[in-house]
Amino acid sequence: MIVVDAVFLVLMIDPAATAIVRGASDLYTDDPNLGKYLKGTSVTLRLIDDLPSPPEEPQRKLDL
Structure with missing residues (x-):
């Protein structure tokens, strides 16, 4: 189905295109x-x- 393939392609390229355009x-x-x-x-x-x-263990435990 062409519509599903097009949507999948947009979802795959979008993060890469956004990173390029935004100068990441x-x-x-x-x-x-x-x-x-x-x-x-x-x-x-x-x-x-x-x-x-x-x-x-980023934080030490308190002896209470």
Whole structure:
């Protein structure tokens, strides 16, 4: 169905296009396939899985 394919294409390209137009330096996503839409641009694709994990215990417990 052409309409479904067109909607899917817009949803796939939209984050990449928005990053390019808004002048972003990085695009954080969990979709590695967006990289093909960023080729030839200055936007770097960063995968969320590659982000460092938060600290184990960011706040110390109080002894009450």
